[in-house]
Amino acid sequence: MTAAIAIRGLTKTYRNGVQALRGIDLTVDTGDFFALLGPNGAGKSTTIGILSSLVDKSDGQVRVFGHDLDRERGAVKAAIGVVPQEFNFNGFEPVEEIVINQAGFYGLPRDEGRRRAGELLEALGLADKRRAMARELSGGMKRRLMIARALVHRPRLLILDEPTAGVDIELRRGMWQFLREVNQAGTTIVLTTHYLEEAESLCRHIAIIDEGRLVERSSMRALLDRLHQETFVLDLAQPLDVAPVLPVLGVRLSDPLTLEVDIARDRPLNALFAALSEAGIEVKSLRNKANRLEALFLSLTARGAAAECRDDGAPHDPA
C-alpha cells in the first residue's frame, strides 16, 4: 500500500540562517494514527508547514499518497486537512461561513459545503454556535472549529499541530474520541502534541524529532516496551513511619499515607501485594505515577537529558 507520507532527506534552512530540519527521513503508513513529538523548536511545525505548503523546503523529497510535492502540489493539497497550532480564521466571520468557504476553496459546491459543515459542527458540538462570530468562541470551541474546517473536504490525511493545547481535560477526551472515530473511518492522522499522555492514548506509531533530526521512529508499543520499570503510587489506609521492605526495585515513603514503589515491567504485581498483606499494610488505591512516554521522551531528546543534568545539581549557566 502507498505510504500516506514518505519524506526523504528533508532539510529546511530559514532566511535568518536557522537550520530547522537537518535531513529527515520519515514514512507514515496509510490509516495510521501517528504522533510527531519533539521539544519546542525541534522542527515539528516546520515539517507540518512543508507538508501543508505553508513553508518551502530547502531540499529533500516529500510524497503524500504517492504524489510528489514539487510536481503535484495540487493533488497533495487536496489530500491533506490541516489544523494549525495558532488560530488562523477570520474572527469576524460566522462559524458556519468559515467551514463552508473552506469547502468551496477545495472546489465543493456551496450546498454541499453547507451540508457537510452542518454535519461536522453538529459532531463537534458547535451546532448552536454556527451563526456566532468566530471571535466570540471560547478557546476550545475555536480548536474544534479548526478541526471541522480541516475535515470539510474529507481529506485522506489529517494533520493536527497541538490540537488540544489549552483545552480542558473533559473536552480534550471528547476530542480524542472524535479523532479516534475519524481515524477508524479511514483517515490517516498525524498529530503533534506536548501532552504525551495524548500521544500514548491515541497513536499507534511515533516519531521523535530533536534539533531538526529524527531520533526515534517506532510503534508506540515497541517504544514503551523499552521501559524496564514502572513506578506505582499506593494510597495507604494507615500511616507508616518508615518505608517497608518489599520485593521490588525501590520503595519510598513520600508521606505517611503514600508509598511509591518501582517495579520491573516484566514482574507481576501479585508478589508485591502478597508482601504488603504479610506486612499488614492495607492499600486503598493504586495508580501509575508518571506518564511512561514522558520518561522515554526525556531520555531521547537532548534537552531532556540536559534537564535531567540540571535536576541532578550539575553546574549550568544562569538563565
Add this chain to the structure above:
Amino acid sequence: MTPREQFNAFNTLLTKEILRFSRIWVQTILPPMITTALYFVIFGELIGARIGEVEGFRYMDYIVPGLILMTVITQSYANVVSSFYGAKFQRHIEELMVSPMPVGLIIAGFVAGGVARGLIVGLAVMLVAAFFADLALHSLFLLLAVALLTAMLFSLGGLINAVFANSFDDVSIVPTFVLTPLTYLGGVFYSVSMLPGFWQQISLVNPVLYIVNGFRYAMLGVSDVSIGASLGLLSLGVMGLFLWAHYLLRSGRGLRG
C-alpha cells in the same frame, strides 16, 4: 482541480469578498457617496458656476466622469489591499494557501471582489451624480470596458501593495502618497489643455490622466488623449500587474516561510 471545482472555488472567494464589504457598507459604500455629493455641491454648484464651460460642457457635467472613475480607482484598490493584508495579518490567508486553488485563481478571486466593490460604489456615485448633473453616454461599450479595466488594474495594484505590506501603515502609504496625487493631477477636475505647455507635457506622464480621459470620452465624447492610448495603457497595465502578482504569490513572497 477540475474546471467545475475551479469555478466553485472562484465563486466562493468572490462571494466571501462581496459579503465582507457588504457587511461593513457604512464604511465601504456610504462614505464615497457622501464625499462625491460634497464634491458636486462645492466644485459643481458653488465654484463651478463661476468657471463656466469646459470643452463645451457645464463644469458640473465635465467633472462627473472623473469623479466616478476616481471612486472606482480608490474603492477597488482599497478593497483588495485591506482584504488581502487583513487576511495576511490574521493569517487566514492560510485557508487559501493550503487549498488546491491555483495562484491565478486566488488572484482572480480577490480582483473580482475589488472589481465588484469598485463598480458597485461607482454606480452608486453615478446615481448621486444624476441629482446634480446631466449624465451623458457617448459609448456604452467604452464606458464598461474602461470602468472594468480600471477596477481590475487598481485591484491588482492593491493586491501587490498588500503582498509587500508589513504593517497597516504600509497599506495606506501608496493610496496617500501616490494614488491621491496622481488622481487629483490626472484631469479629474480640469482639462490638461487649460494648463501651460510645460505642465501639459508633465501631465502626459501621469497614467491616471489616460484612464480618466478614457472614461470621459466614453461619457462625453471628449478627451485630452486618444482613446486607443487609454485602452492600451489599461490593458498592458492589467497584464503586467497580473504577471507580477502571479510571480509574487507563486514565490510565496511575504506569505511562506
